[in-house]
Amino acid sequence: MINLHHYLVASAALFVIGFVGMVTRRNAILLLLSIEILFNAANLALVAASRYLGNLNGQILVFFSMTVAAAEVSVGLAIAILLVRHLKTLNADEVRLLKW
Amino acid sequence: MWTINKMFSIIGSHNFVIFFTTSGPHVEACFFYLFTTVMLVAAIGAVALRSPIYSLLSLLVSMFAVAALFVLLHAFFVAALQVLLYAGAILVLFLFVIMLLNLNQQELSRTRQHTLLVLGVGAGLVLLSVLVPILRLTAAAPAPDTPGTITAIGRLLFTQYLLPFEVTSLLLLAAIVGAVVLAKRRIDT
DSSP: OOOHHHHHHHHHHHHHHHHHHHHHOOBHHHHHHHHHHHHHHHHHHHHHHHHHHTOTHHHHHHHHHHHHHHHHHHHHHHHHHHHHHHHSOOBGGGOOTTOO | OHHHHHHHHHHHSTHHHHHHHTSOHHHHHHHHHHHHHHHHHHHHHHHHOSSHHHHHHHHHHHHHHHHHHHHHTTOHHHHHHIIIIIIIIIHHHHHHHHHHHOOOHHHHHTSOOHHHHHHHHHHHHHHHHHHHHHHTTOOOOOOOOOOOOHHHHHHHHHHTTHHHHHHHHHHHHHHHHHHHHHHSOOSOO
């Protein structure tokens, strides 16, 4: 029988994969892609909780989270285009404009 | 003829999915493990593959598996949103930008560093070993089935959550303006 904790553990595994991607990849676009994996892990946990607790508020929250993800990606990709245009790189280690 | 009509009437409604997911705990478990495996393997591919296009397509597979898990959880509206919004809009936006930037091979080859990889995977394993024992403690009482159809979600969205829903439009407007202002070419420089 599949219970709530099965879904939560699957969501945690997905979250950890996205986290490892965030930490290890240095390409700015791949960083945004890892953030999408993190969003998906959170959405999965929310929907699973919504199903097993028997109310729909979690699914409404997933709707808002998807909207925020769409807004974040559009601005983030615009920033990635700016990085390539001005600094000629997508490597996040080479973007040091705010270091001091 | 009767059976075909009956079959279409089952497929046409979401009863089809409910029929599958409630036809036995074993069937549900099989589908759960299948989709979870696909989701995790494709996500690992998205993180580990070297070419951004390949990672993007791998992430697409992972998103579809997540949508299938949503259907398994009877969240039909969210599953449709997942396919339309993530697979249809967000990943296509990623694809546009990757093809627009047209990164050369030399740029791609220095995206990975060895110590960073070891440290990152180690930190991920520590995080997983902390999360899993905690999450395994959750035991939810079996709740009555409330399928997340468009009717149910829409009713909730336009009554109880009307204000956040309208504020969302403001957020999207700000994102559109921000993206256009950031990405447009300066004419005077």
